[in-house]
Amino acid sequence: xxxxxxxxxxxxxxxxxxxxxxxxxxxxxxxxxxxxxxxxxxxxxxxxxxxxxxxxxxxxxxxxxxxxxxxxxxxxxxxxxxxxxxxxxxxxxxxxxxxxxxxxxxxxxxxxxxxxxxxxxxxxxxxxxxxxxxxxxxxxxxxxxxxxxxxxxxxxxxxxxxxxxxxxxxxxxxxxxxxxxxxxxxxxxxxxxxxxxxxxxxxxxxxxxxxxxxxxxxxxxxxxxxxxxxxxxxxxxxxxxxxxxxxxxxxxxxxxxxxxxxxxxxxxxxxxxxxxxxxxxxxxxxxxxxxxxxxxxxxxxxxxxxxxxxxxxxxxxxxxxxxxxxxxxxxxxxxxxxxxxxxxxxxxxxxxxxxxxxxxxxxxxxxxxxxxxxxxxxxxxxxxxxxxxxxxxxxxxxxxxxxxxxxxxxxxx
Amino acid sequence: xxxxxxxxxxxxxxxxxxxxxxxxxxxxxxxxxxxxxxxxxxxxxxxxxxxxxxxxxxxxxxxxxxxxxxxxxxxxxxxxxxxxxxxxxxxxxxxxxxxxxxxxxxxxxxxxxxxxxxxxxxxxxxxxxxxxxxxxxxxxxxxxxxxxxxxxxxxxxxxxxxxxxxxxxxxxxxxxxxxxxxxxxxxxxxxxxxxxxxxxxxxxxxxxxxxxxxxxxxxxxxxxxxxxxxxxxxxxxxxxxxxxxxxxxxxxxxxxxxxxxxxxxxxxxxxxxxxxxxxxxxxxxxxxxxxxxxxxxxxxxxxxxxxxxxxxxxxxxxxxxxxxxxxxxxxxxxxxxxxxxxxxxxxxxxxxxxxxxxxxxxxxxxxxxxxxxxxxxxxxxxxxxxxxxxxxxxxxxxxxxxxxxxxxxxxxxxxxxxxxxxxxxxxxxxxxxxxxxxxxxxxxxxxxxxxxxxxxxxxxxxxxxxxxxxxxxxxxxxxxxxxxxxxxxxxxxxxxxxxxxxxxxxxx
Amino acid sequence: xxxxxxxxxxxxxxxxxxxxxxxxxxxxxxxxxxxxxxxxxxxxxxxxxxxxxxxxxxxxxxxxxxx
Numbered sequence: 001x002x003x004x005x006x007x008x009x010x011x012x013x014x015x016x017x018x019x020x021x022x023x024x025x026x027x028x029x030x031x032x033x034x035x036x037x038x039x040x041x042x043x044x045x046x047x048x049x050x051x052x053x054x055x056x057x058x059x060x061x062x063x064x065x066x067x068x069x070x071x072x073x074x075x076x077x078x079x080x081x082x083x084x085x086x087x088x089x090x091x092x093x094x095x096x097x098x099x100x101x102x103x104x105x106x107x108x109x110x111x112x113x114x115x116x117x118x119x120x121x122x123x124x125x126x127x128x129x130x131x132x133x134x135x136x137x138x139x140x141x142x143x144x145x146x147x148x149x150x151x152x153x154x155x156x157x158x159x160x161x162x163x164x165x166x167x168x169x170x171x172x173x174x175x176x177x178x179x180x181x182x183x184x185x186x187x188x189x190x191x192x193x194x195x196x197x198x199x200x201x202x203x204x205x206x207x208x209x210x211x212x213x214x215x216x217x218x219x220x221x222x223x224x225x226x227x228x229x230x231x232x233x234x235x236x237x238x239x240x241x242x243x244x245x246x247x248x249x250x251x252x253x254x255x256x257x258x259x260x261x262x263x264x265x266x267x268x269x270x271x272x273x274x275x276x277x278x279x280x281x282x283x284x285x286x287x288x289x290x291x292x293x294x295x296x297x298x299x300x301x302x303x304x305x306x307x308x309x310x311x312x313x314x315x316x317x318x319x320x321x322x323x324x325x326x327x328x329x330x331x332x333x334x335x336x337x338x339x340x341x342x343x344x345x346x347x348x349x350x351x352x353x354x355x356x357x358x359x360x361x362x363x364x365x366x367x368x369x370x371x372x373x374x375x376x377x378x379x380x381x382x383x384x385x386x387x388x389x390x391x392x393x394x395x396x397x398x399x400x401x402x403x404x405x406x407x408x409x410x411x412x413x
Numbered sequence: 414x415x416x417x418x419x420x421x422x423x424x425x426x427x428x429x430x431x432x433x434x435x436x437x438x439x440x441x442x443x444x445x446x447x448x449x450x451x452x453x454x455x456x457x458x459x460x461x462x463x464x465x466x467x468x469x470x471x472x473x474x475x476x477x478x479x480x481x482x483x484x485x486x487x488x489x490x491x492x493x494x495x496x497x498x499x500x501x502x503x504x505x506x507x508x509x510x511x512x513x514x515x516x517x518x519x520x521x522x523x524x525x526x527x528x529x530x531x532x533x534x535x536x537x538x539x540x541x542x543x544x545x546x547x548x549x550x551x552x553x554x555x556x557x558x559x560x561x562x563x564x565x566x567x568x569x570x571x572x573x574x575x576x577x578x579x580x581x582x583x584x585x586x587x588x589x590x591x592x593x594x595x596x597x598x599x600x601x602x603x604x605x606x607x608x609x610x611x612x613x614x615x616x617x618x619x620x621x622x623x624x625x626x627x628x629x630x631x632x633x634x635x636x637x638x639x640x641x642x643x644x645x646x647x648x649x650x651x652x653x654x655x656x657x658x659x660x661x662x663x664x665x666x667x668x669x670x671x672x673x674x675x676x677x678x679x680x681x682x683x684x685x686x687x688x689x690x691x692x693x694x695x696x697x698x699x700x701x702x703x704x705x706x707x708x709x710x711x712x713x714x715x716x717x718x719x720x721x722x723x724x725x726x727x728x729x730x731x732x733x734x735x736x737x738x739x740x741x742x743x744x745x746x747x748x749x750x751x752x753x754x755x756x757x758x759x760x761x762x763x764x765x766x767x768x769x770x771x772x773x774x775x776x777x778x779x780x781x782x783x784x785x786x787x788x789x790x791x792x793x794x795x796x797x798x799x800x801x802x803x804x805x806x807x808x809x810x811x812x813x814x815x816x817x818x819x820x821x822x823x824x825x826x827x828x829x830x831x832x833x834x835x836x837x838x839x840x841x842x843x844x845x846x847x848x849x850x851x852x853x854x855x856x857x858x859x860x861x862x863x864x865x866x867x868x869x870x871x872x873x874x875x876x877x878x879x880x881x882x883x884x885x886x887x888x889x890x891x892x893x894x895x896x897x898x899x900x901x902x903x904x905x906x907x908x909x910x911x912x913x914x915x916x917x918x919x920x921x
Numbered sequence: 922x923x924x925x926x927x928x929x930x931x932x933x934x935x936x937x938x939x940x941x942x943x944x945x946x947x948x949x950x951x952x953x954x955x956x957x958x959x960x961x962x963x964x965x966x967x968x969x970x971x972x973x974x975x976x977x978x979x980x981x982x983x984x985x986x987x988x
Contacts, residue, residue: 005950027772027944030839034774035758036455037501042541042565051473051519051539053500054447063446071452071463072445080446095758098961102954103696104761104770104935105946253950302956302963325967326547360551546971559972651973695924701933716973727980743979751965761944768924770935771943 003253003263004301011112014120017075021068029068031096032061032108040090040110045331046083046339049349055083057090057110060117078121078128082342084114085335085350086208087295089328092302111300115337118212133341134209141205144173145221152201155180159187163196165232170239170248171199172206179371183240185398186266192401193273197238202228206244209338211251219255222247226256236262238269242296242370243336249301265297267306267369267393274313281400284316287365289396290358290388291319292377293327294370296336307369307393314400320361330354332368334376351380358388365389367396421511421910422490424469432472432514435482440520442471451515454500454507455562456875457774457836459846466508468495468515475520477595477603477638484636484907485601487514491905494599496632498539498570501562503777504872506573506631510911516636518569524548525639532644533592533613538569538637555647557584557716560870563754572637575629577779577819577829577870579753580680582672583716584645585821588628595639596627599903603638612641626898631874632909634902648716652726653750656738657707661686661788664709667736668816669784671713671729672824678717678725682818685710686791689813689833695762699749703741711738714750763835766806773810773835778853780860781869782830787816793859794832801852808845809852810835819869829869832856853877861886874912883914932958 010024021029032040040057041047047056054063063077091097094108101107118128144151155176171183190197204221211218229237239245248263264272274280291308298304304324311317322330333350334340340347355377358366366388368374377390422428432441442448445467452458452467459465474480487494493513500507509515521539528534529552536545542558543565549555559579560566566576572594576587584590592615593607605612606627609619627635658664664684672682685693687708693700713729715722730740749756763773782790791814798811812833820827836849854877857867861881867873873882883892896918899906906919927934930951940946969976978984 002952002955003950004953004956005948006953007948009948026839030772031760034760034772034838036453036774037562037754037758038499038565039755039758042499042543048544051522052442052447053517053519054442054450059446059450062450065460066446066449066452066463069460069463071449071467076444077446079444092960093964095755096760097957098964099752099755100696100759100761101949102932102934102957102961103698104759104940105937105949105954106761106940106944107947107949107953107957109947299960302960323967323970325963543971550971555972557972648973650975650977651969652977652979654979696935698933701926715977719975719977722977723980726977730980730983740979740983742984743976746979747969747976748965751968754968755964764939765943768939769942770939 003258004250005253006107006109006250007254008109008112011116014123015074015117016120016124017073021064021074026065026068029061029065032057032094033065035095039093039095043089043093043329045087045089045329045333045350046085046346048329048353049346050083054080057094057108060084060110060113075121075124075126078117078126081114081117082128084110085295085331085339086111086114086337087331087335088299089295092299093328115212115215119215122213130342134213134338137341138205138207138209138213141173141207144177145205152176152203153199155183156187156199159184160191161187161197161199163198165198165200165234167195167197167236167238168200168232168234169197170203170237170244172203172241172244175240175371178375179241182266182371182392182394185394185403186240186270188403189270189394189398189401190273192403193270193277193279195273200234200237206247208243208247208336212337222252223256226252226258229261234261236264238264238266240266240371242294243372246296246300246336265303265306267310270397271306271310271313281314281397283400283402285314285396285400286316288318288320288363290361290363290366291321292330292332292354292358292366292368292373293324294368294373295331297369298324299328300336307367310393310397311367314396317396317400319367320363330357332373332376333380334372340376347376348380348383351376352384352386355380355384355386355388359386363388365391367391367393369393421513422492424492424513428486428490428492429470431486432470432483435486436472436474436479440473440475442473447471448515451497451500451517452509454502454505456503456505457776457838457849458505458508459841460838461841461843461846466510467512468509469512471515471517473517473520477597480516480597480636480638481601481603483514483516484597484599487907488599488601488905491907493910494907495909496569496573496636498567498573499541499562499565500570501566502570502574502871504574504631504868504875504878506872506874506909506912507570518636518638519567521638527552528613529554531613533641534644535639535641536568538567538572538640540568541565542568549644550647553647554644556590556642557645558587558590561754561757568640568642569637572628572640573630573632574870574872579817580714580716581821582682582818582824583678583680583822588625589821590643591628592641592643593624594627594637596635596637598635599905599908607641629872631872631912633899633912633915634908650719650722651714651716652722653712653714653746654726654729654733655741655745655749656711656733657703657741658709658711658736658738659706661709663736663738664711665788667711667733667738670732670736672818674728674732676715676725676824678715678722679824680714680716682824683712684816685712686814686816688795688811689815692762692813695764696759697756699745710741757833762812763810763837771807771837772839774838775812776834776836777831777871778834778856779829779831779868779870780856781819781866782828782860782863783826783865784828786863786865787828787830789863790830790859790865794856797852797855797859798832798834801848805845805848808837808840808848850877854881857881858885879912879914930954
């Protein structure tokens with residue numbers, strides 16, 4: 001997939017309670033308000049639980065427009081802007097994007113807006129409720145970056161990594177320390193397929209949470225990554241975490257030249273290699289599975305095919321599918337940013353609703369393609385006692401390839 | 414002093430505290446941004462007067478009991494109440510003209526029962542049709558309320574405006590597909606209105622037909638909290654055929670023939686007029702490639718069983734071709750029909766007189782007309798809007814006319830004729846707002862002069878419409894009865910005051 | 922009449938000169954435009970499936986499919 005460049009330069013100018021809202025931003029807010037039909041509201045998984053329309057793209061844009069008209073103050077709005085999963089469903093469903101964004105070359109960018117408002121608010125001296133949990137997570141991430149080295153490759157202990165960095169696995173903090181089964185099994189599948197690769201060992205802080213706090217710092221890490229990719233001769237970057245993938249596809253090209261580097265999501269990469277080599281997983285796994293589209297792939301990047309196609313390669317495995325278009329309104333509840341840390345209870349209820357929908361399909365397993373979805377569903381399943389087990393697509397494929405089914409990963413950190 | 418003019422009770426700290434006691438802290442919202450975004454509904458609004466119609470407090474009830482508590486309190490203190498559901502109605506029923514309490518019913522979205530045996534469901538009125546149909550889909554059922562706001566409108570608002578649906582020619586409109594309703598009256602009394610005294614009977618000959626009274630009242634009589642609605646089997650097939658015409662007379666004659674042929678599956682038939690086609694050629698991928706000789710387009714849609722629709726479609730083609738209609742192909746039919754709900758909600762449709770793209774909001778002036786009035790009204794509506802465009806360049810824009818079938822279960826007789834007007838809402842000031850109201854009034858008066866009705870789908874309770882509807886269209890005594898009913902049910906005039914000219918009910 | 926538009930990479934697009942004064946275009950490359958078009962097609966397909974199980978094709982004698 002080529003890089004998706006979509007950028008509004010005027011977002012760089014901070015909004016502040018000390019000055020009137022710039023006319024360009026008034027139009028930006030009006031563009032969503034003007035529709036009034038609020039397609040963005042009812043597709044929002046957060047609104048689906050809270051039923052408060054302030055917590056929607058319509059609510060965000062309308063409240064800014066109201067402030068520009070002297071109704072309310074900018075710094076009073078911040079609580080609203082915590083109720084965003086950053087899943088991108090609203091901005092994609094917005095007619096300004098979906099029906100005419102290509103024609104007019106202008107689209108709705110709610111995720112950017114939410115991050116900007118949080119950033120500008122904190123830069124203006126404001127606070128965000130529960131943000132300390134986000135800070136803590138980012139500090140852990142920074143600590144990981146500071147130590148790098150062993151920690152970043154510990155997930156690969158005992159796995160033969162024989163290639164150079166022309167094909168580099170991009171394993172971030174989360175997947176290297178918590179969702180380790182994904183890189184671990186993916187690496188072994190690649191070995192079985194005879195694919196040579198190296199591990200990129202300096203991923204920096206990639207968490208989208210940082211874009212809500214300090215985009216300059218996020219850009220510093222991104223810039224270092226791009227410089228490293230080029231210095232190390234990376235030609236194909238294979239990404240384990242779709243949160244990183246969406247950022248590499250959508251955010252990096254806003255600031256850096258990514259020409260000459262192909263960024264591929266892990267399911268796409270394995271599928272492509274299986275097809276190139278004519279390999280079909282040898283072991284049948286009979287069963288019917290639900291599949292949950294991660295928002296990062298399904299709405300932010302609009303690539304929903306490869307996880308399904310990969311499962312389709314596994315003999316006996318069948319997805320009881322809910323099409324990607326229907327899943328625009330789904331989220332696991334984790335979101336693509338700090339949401340779960342800010343609204344633990346609503347995140348849980350969103351996840352519960354999603355798992356119940358899977359259970360209604362008559363399956364006992366929900367396949368996922370995102371380690372954050374798996375983490376969230378695991379948590380929700382335990383708390384709610386729902387009989388649906390989250391399993392990563394890579395775990396299924398690895399099992400079908402005859403790779404030992406690991407339920408426990410090496411202890412990291 | 415009359416009930417209409419005496420001072421309303423204030424939303425004091427004590428009232429807020431009582432509301433919190435009734436509903437819980439989290440369901441009573443007093444922050445300015447929470448209130449400000451509930452100042453408007455769907456139509457272009459006086460943004461320059463935002464504060465004037467911002468409610469004092471917003472409540473999010475979760476049950477009938479919650480609504481009872483709020484209305485009793487409001488009635489005791491004489492505080493205005495404005496119900497709000499999806500807030501996508503173009504008559505602005507959800508606009509709180511007298512501030513007070515906004516009762517936002519979105520939490521009341523439960524599905525209480527799906528009764529497949531009797532083909533109906535009992536739901537909360539905060540439910541959205543799309544969400545409901547996702548639940549019904551595995552059962553092979555659908556609730557066919559297909560409106561522009563399908564993805565976001567909510568049943569309570571649909572009841573409040575007596576909603577119209579695009580495919581009502583086969584499936585009926587809201588008054589037909591809502592079987593019965595639970596309503597909370599201003600004094601807190603809970604009633605259930607349906608066929609006679611029942612919940613699931615569609616047709617009864619017992620007593621007055623009160624369901625009709627509690628439908629389309631725009632929140633001026635009660636708040637509907639539950640409803641029993643009709644279920645249909647999901648259609649095996651859909652077909653949408655678009656046909657090009659080079660003149661109005663042929664497009665109009667073809668519409669007549671297709672709607673009077675007696676099809677059982679005709680869900681809708683439409684005309685896109687020449688100005689509409691020009692407008693769609695600005696940015697619509699389905700219309701830009703059409704040859705220049707295409708001036709008008711007729712559309713007919715059919716839903717139902719394949720064995721019935723297939724031969725009916727053939728007959729539809731024969732009729733269209735007889736009048737010179739040229740079929741525009743399946744891509745046009747499928748692409749455009751599937752975008753029917755989204756088409757207008759791009760904000761870039763507007764053009765300044767010198768051709769620059771500009772931001773405009775869409776307003777649909779809908780009227781109910783019989784067949785022979787359509788050609789007259791089409792010309793008059795364009796003339797009215799054109800005049801205001803000349804007087805206020807860049808503020809108003811004629812986005813063309815649609816004509817749709819609107820008689821439930823049969824295509825003939827009644828039509829919806831709407832002129833769509835683009836409005837540079839951000840530029841509204843007192844002068845341009847007044848101009849807009851005058852324009853609306855002229856359109857409404859043109860309709861009434863032809864013995865047509867001011868509104869068919871959104872309602873006629875908006876400034877510019879309401880006085881024409883109440884004082885001219887309904888001068889035959891209907892408005893007098895409305896006033897008596899209003900005063901009897903809502904003696905303190907707390908329910909959505911200021912709408913439908915109903916303050917006059919309290920003039921002694 | 923249709924406004925003059927531009928064809929680019931198989932897609933239609935507004936004349937950029939119309940987006941100079943009141944509302945301006947954002948920076949958007951071809952990949953982003955492809956993403957939007959793909960999303961639109963997903964959305965329109967979803968609408969058809971949602972209201973009926975099948976979209977009926979026109980009678981064969983009335984329409985010749987493109988080669």
